[in-house]
Amino acid sequence: MSHGKIRENKTCLNCGHQVEERFCPHCGQENIERRQPFHFLFTHFVEDFTHYDGQFWGTVKNLLFKPGKLTNIYLEGKRQIFVPPVKLYIFVSFITFFVFALFPMVNLNFNDSEGGKKSDKASVFKKMQSPDAQRMLDSIKAKKNLTAEDSLAIKSLTTLSDSAKINDVKEILELNKKIDSNAGYGDYKTKKSYDSALAKNPSVFDFIQTPIAHKFFELKEKGVSKEKIFLSMIEKSYHNLPKALFIYLPLFAFFLWIFHSKKKWWYFDHGIFTLHYFSFLLLTILLIFLLTKLIGLTGFWLINTILYALVIILSLYSIAYFFIAHRKVYHAHGLVSFIIGTLLFTINFLAFMFLVVGLALISFLMIH
Numbered sequence: 001m002s003h004g005k006i007r008e009n010k011t012c013l014n015c016g017h018q019v020e021e022r023f024c025p026h027c028g029q030e031n032i033e034r035r036q037p038f039h040f041l042f043t044h045f046v047e048d049f050t051h052y053d054g055q056f057w058g059t060v061k062n063l064l065f066k067p068g069k070l071t072n073i074y075l076e077g078k079r080q081i082f083v084p085p086v087k088l089y090i091f092v093s094f095i096t097f098f099v100f101a102l103f104p105m106v107n108l109n110f111n112d113s114e115g116g117k118k119s120d121k122a123s124v125f126k127k128m129q130s131p132d133a134q135r136m137l138d139s140i141k142a143k144k145n146l147t148a149e150d151s152l153a154i155k156s157l158t159t160l161s162d163s164a165k166i167n168d169v170k171e172i173l174e175l176n177k178k179i180d181s182n183a184g185y186g187d188y189k190t191k192k193s194y195d196s197a198l199a200k201n202p203s204v205f206d207f208i209q210t211p212i213a214h215k216f217f218e219l220k221e222k223g224v225s226k227e228k229i230f231l232s233m234i235e236k237s238y239h240n241l242p243k244a245l246f247i248y249l250p251l252f253a254f255f256l257w258i259f260h261s262k263k264k265w266w267y268f269d270h271g272i273f274t275l276h277y278f279s280f281l282l283l284t285i286l287l288i289f290l291l292t293k294l295i296g297l298t299g300f301w302l303i304n305t306i307l308y309a310l311v312i313i314l315s316l317y318s319i320a321y322f323f324i325a326h327r328k329v330y331h332a333h334g335l336v337s338f339i340i341g342t343l344l345f346t347i348n349f350l351a352f353m354f355l356v357v358g359l360a361l362i363s364f365l366m367i368h
Helices: 040-050 057-064 069-075 085-100 123-127 131-141 148-163 166-172 191-200 206-222 225-256 267-294 301-330 334-365
Strands: none
Touching: 057 069, 069 267, 069 301, 085 225, 123 267, 131 334, 191 206, 206 334, 225 267, 225 334, 267 301, 301 334
16 A cells, blocks of 8 residues: 555545545545655555555465466456456566566677687686586596596586687687678579579468568678677567567467367456466566576585576476466366366467567568
8 A cells, every 4th residue: 555645635636526535436546645755656666566465475476386376366256356467467577577688698798808808707618617517627637547538528628618718609600700602592692593483483481481581682792790690689589579478478368268168268267367377487487597597606516406406396387387277277177187288288389489480580580
């Protein structure tokens, strides 16, 4: 509840009705003073999402640990106990992608450090190496007599850390080079030859292939480097991912609608289940992301082992969660629920992979 000062005047500023208590019984607006201290802007924002009465934290607790409960309660008509599904999804989505923006999952900076000097921190593989690998290397080197296996192990562990600087990776992948002048799209080296062949032998998939081919030849003519293409695709895919997930929501609900009774379950019901499930997935992905960021920050193997175990447990739980929630919401027999759940999980996995590929293609077409 807001802590804004209540107006002495009992006439609602919004609709003009009489307000006996804090909220107008006609429009629901809070009857507080128009001017508040500056900090009220921030406290009101936090209260609006977290609801200090426990609504938000109760929603998160039930979302994570009681699969299907939020959906069942909402469909029973109890709409004020927890945060509404749409508002919950938007808030969780905002927080998740905001954290991703603050802490990028992968450092894709291929540039040297200031002054043109290469930094040891620029080594991709060095960042990937764990403290356990370093301790293994030290223990092998401490031996008085090394075997052939020890020598191979030392060579494999030191090769990456000594020589795999960003520029080396860049050269291996040829990211600093432009698209080869002899490179072509399929058997065609130029846009003109491709269009000529297309006119003679059209295909039903031309509406997909033609824009991609034209973009390829366009980037080739401009002399765009592979590095720029790679980084642009990553960046644009990241920015388009929230939109793609939002577009996929009604498709996920549609698959649920296909596999369940149309008389008993409306599309609206499946939509509520979908919003809760996707909110859980985003929240789980955020937790896994934060745990993986913590791995390696400390040199204690026990802490890293615990973090790895938590990541694995959360990953497995996110899969099992769908089956548990599906059974509790749709009240199907255990075996029937499992079979339907498996079919839905498989179909949605394939459909989402198709969406990811489509997102990559769109990101490629958006490169300038």
